[in-house]
Amino acid sequence: xxxxxxxxxxxxxxxxxxxxxxxxxxxxxxxxxxxxxxxxxxxxxxxxxxxxxxxxxxxxxxxxxxxxxxxxxxxxxxxxxxxxxxxxxxxxxxxxxxxxxxxxxxxxxxxxxxxx
Amino acid sequence: xxxxxxxxxxxxxxxxxxxxxxxxxxxxxxxxxxxxxxxxxxxxxxxxxxxxxxxxxxxxxxxxxxxxxxxxxxxxxxxxxxxxxxxxxxxxxxxxxxxxxxxxxxxxxx
Numbered sequence: 001x002x003x004x005x006x007x008x009x010x011x012x013x014x015x016x017x018x019x020x021x022x023x024x025x026x027x028x029x030x031x032x033x034x035x036x037x038x039x040x041x042x043x044x045x046x047x048x049x050x051x052x053x054x055x056x057x058x059x060x061x062x063x064x065x066x067x068x069x070x071x072x073x074x075x076x077x078x079x080x081x082x083x084x085x086x087x088x089x090x091x092x093x094x095x096x097x098x099x100x101x102x103x104x105x106x107x108x109x110x111x112x113x114x115x116x
Numbered sequence: 117x118x119x120x121x122x123x124x125x126x127x128x129x130x131x132x133x134x135x136x137x138x139x140x141x142x143x144x145x146x147x148x149x150x151x152x153x154x155x156x157x158x159x160x161x162x163x164x165x166x167x168x169x170x171x172x173x174x175x176x177x178x179x180x181x182x183x184x185x186x187x188x189x190x191x192x193x194x195x196x197x198x199x200x201x202x203x204x205x206x207x208x209x210x211x212x213x214x215x216x217x218x219x220x221x222x223x224x225x226x
Contacts, residue, residue: 006158034214043204044159044216093158095214103147103166105214107159 002028004096006108013084014116021079021111023094029074030096034105035067038091050077074099084115120207120217127223134195136220138188138205145207148181149214150190153202162190162203192222200224 003026013019023033031052036044048069049057056069066088068080077096081088093110119141128134140148145167151159165172165179165188172179178191188205202221206214 004158043218044214046213046215049213095159103164103208104161105149105208106161107151109158110156112156 002026002096002098002104002106004094004106004108006094006111008111009109010112010114012114012116015085016083018080018082019084019113021081021092021094021113023077023079023096023108025075025096025098025106028096028098031074031099033071033077033094033096035069035077035079036093036095038093038110040091044093047079052077081113084113086115089113089115120205120215122203122205122217122220124218125221125223127225128195130195130197130224130226132195134190134192134199134222134224136190136192136203136205136222138190138217140186140188140205140207140215140217142207142209142215143186145209147208148179148188149206149208150177150179150188151204151206151216153204153219159204195222195224197224197226 005024007022033050035047038044047062050069050071052071058064071077095105095107097105122138149164150162153159163174163177176193180189202219204219205217
């Protein structure tokens, strides 16, 4: 199946710093990628839809200035958590759908962010 | 709005069949999915079904869809200890967005 690589797998940072998470589709192109957030023992909540070459679409309640998304190419989307706070600590997961296939969404392995 | 619900926990013995249930509210869903998540890992796509189908079988996995009742189930035959994980159903509605269920933790005992 298609592979979505997410990096880093885990990151620890100090409050006030920014953290960038990368999501790459390794063997396919994706015009659309999605970013999710998951709290311990909870379901995934969609944060934003990342569109190649255009601005991301954020879900209600998600601060676009805090969670910066860039989708510069058909294989890479990045999520930057700016001025991180402890409440931003969470598991972040991206997903991507291959161009030409409408039904399949593949997920990255996730990034565990801990803000001290 | 869209809502997807699952039972939280299921415990079975190795070799038995497991049935995980899911209900959803969005009647315009195009595809419905089952994902598996192991601790600290991302989601693995297990199978999916198009909304105009009522059954799909893939090796040990059988998906049943009752569109009238908005009910989806995943049956795992001959459940193994390696199947222990959290299983999420998800429905895909408008704008290709996935809405996930609450997840069912499956525990398989030897």
